[in-house]
Amino acid sequence: MKFSDYPVHALMEIIERPPLVFVRGQGSWLWDSEGRRYLDFIQGWAVNALGHSPEPLVRALAEQAATLVNCSPAFYNAQAARLAALLTANGGLDRVFFANSGAEANEGAIKLARKWGALHRDGAYEIVTFENAFHGRTLATMAASKKPGWDRLFEPKAPGFPTATLNDLASVERAITPRTVGVMVEPIQGEAGVIPARPEFLRGLAALARERGLLLILDEIQTGIGRTGKLFAYEHAGVRPDIMTLGKGIGGGVPLAALCATEAVSCFAYGDQGGTFCGNALAAAAGIAVLETVLAPGFLDGVAERGRYLADALATLSRRRGLGEVRGQGLLVALELGRDAGKEVVARARERGLLINSPRPSALRFMPALNVSREEIDQAVATVDAVLAELGG
Numbered sequence: 001m002k003f004s005d006y007p008v009h010a011l012m013e014i015i016e017r018p019p020l021v022f023v024r025g026q027g028s029w030l031w032d033s034e035g036r037r038y039l040d041f042i043q044g045w046a047v048n049a050l051g052h053s054p055e056p057l058v059r060a061l062a063e064q065a066a067t068l069v070n071c072s073p074a075f076y077n078a079q080a081a082r083l084a085a086l087l088t089a090n091g092g093l094d095r096v097f098f099a100n101s102g103a104e105a106n107e108g109a110i111k112l113a114r115k116w117g118a119l120h121r122d123g124a125y126e127i128v129t130f131e132n133a134f135h136g137r138t139l140a141t142m143a144a145s146k147k148p149g150w151d152r153l154f155e156p157k158a159p160g161f162p163t164a165t166l167n168d169l170a171s172v173e174r175a176i177t178p179r180t181v182g183v184m185v186e187p188i189q190g191e192a193g194v195i196p197a198r199p200e201f202l203r204g205l206a207a208l209a210r211e212r213g214l215l216l217i218l219d220e221i222q223t224g225i226g227r228t229g230k231l232f233a234y235e236h237a238g239v240r241p242d243i244m245t246l247g248k249g250i251g252g253g254v255p256l257a258a259l260c261a262t263e264a265v266s267c268f269a270y271g272d273q274g275g276t277f278c279g280n281a282l283a284a285a286a287g288i289a290v291l292e293t294v295l296a297p298g299f300l301d302g303v304a305e306r307g308r309y310l311a312d313a314l315a316t317l318s319r320r321r322g323l324g325e326v327r328g329q330g331l332l333v334a335l336e337l338g339r340d341a342g343k344e345v346v347a348r349a350r351e352r353g354l355l356i357n358s359p360r361p362s363a364l365r366f367m368p369a370l371n372v373s374r375e376e377i378d379q380a381v382a383t384v385d386a387v388l389a390e391l392g393g
């Protein structure tokens with residue numbers, strides 16, 4: 001079918017979308033309604049951890065759909081329990097609450113920190129967050145986010161989110177008051193353009209939090225579940241958070257997120273937290289399929305290895321074409337173009353059958369499936385090269 005055959009006018013306009021309708025995906029590839037094929041280095045925003053419709057996910061969903069979809073969060077189900085145990089056995093702290101989106105998991109993290117502050121810190125509730133941070137699109141998570149321009153949206157803002165500067169420990173100290181209960185940070189600021197928090201900074205933050213009796217809250221929604229070559233990005237820095245949130249890749253494309261916390265911080269009382277779809281068996285089965293694949297021997301080493309291969313290829317391209325820095329870790333990588341050509345490069349790459357994203361006007365972001373092949377990486381980099389040649393860059 002043609003684009004004009006689809007009733008897209010019935011959808012609310014929330015973002016500028018190209019005149020395409022995607023109808024099928026397999027691995028690193030997507031097909032539009034006119035049969036054109038695209039190499040997908042967006043993967044639903046680092047969501048399809050194993051690519052489109054991977055066999056373990058398809059099988060788990062089909063079997064679970066035929067067995068039990070949802071029995072209410074007021075009952076235990078086997079899949080949610082198994083997934084929580086898989087997470088906690090592999091660095092996902094001690095207790096897990098499942099949610100349906102990253103923003104919802106972060107809302108839960110904010111609530112849990114405030115509850116802990118009410119119980120143990122005399123009602124402290126402020127959570128220090130960082131310039132350019134992205135934590136979601138609910139009212140509280142938008143207030144916690146420091147995306148340029150968001151400060152004037154949907155007023156009045158939820159209070160209690162003082163701002164510090166990433167990789168500047170002194171700015172965090174300045175933001176701390178007697179009302180502060182925690183610090184929330186992304187190990188790599190994804191939406192800001194793949195800006196890594198330095199390992200020394202994360203260690204300093206963990207030490208500062210311990211010294212001041214504050215909670216270290218890591219938003220691993222984009223960096224978790226193998227994206228950086230380790231199951232969780234905090235492992236690179238050797239810190240242990242008190243609270244961690246997961247989303248995106250954990251469901252392999254199915255809506256699933258998680259709020260993880262240490263035993264000491266897991267202080268919700270009955271009725272404090274919940275949600276109709278939270279921990280439903282279908283989404284949890286998807287999470288188990290993803291996690292078992294990512295935890296299989298050698299898989300994460302492969303992610304790290306393919307990440308280096310991608311970063312090396314982009315660095316070579318950057319040197320040859322006089323572009324800027326390549327940054328990130330594992331398969332979350334950005335290329336700085338040195339000029340505000342991101343939007344143009346993204347559009348022309350799409351015309352050539354490559355889907356990439358430009359989180360900032362001057363940067364391209366690459367977040368392929370964790371099982372992307374070297375040939376697919378070569379093809380993506382060659383397409384970007386061809387686009388830059390066309391643009392005379």
Ligand SMILES: *Cc1c(COP(=O)(O)O)cnc(C)c1O
Pocket residue numbers: 100101102103104106134135136137186190191219220221222247248
């Ligand atoms: C995507 C993202 C979120 C929000 O997740 P949603 O599922 O879109 O609500 C929060 N934090 C980070 C770091 C993210 O990348």
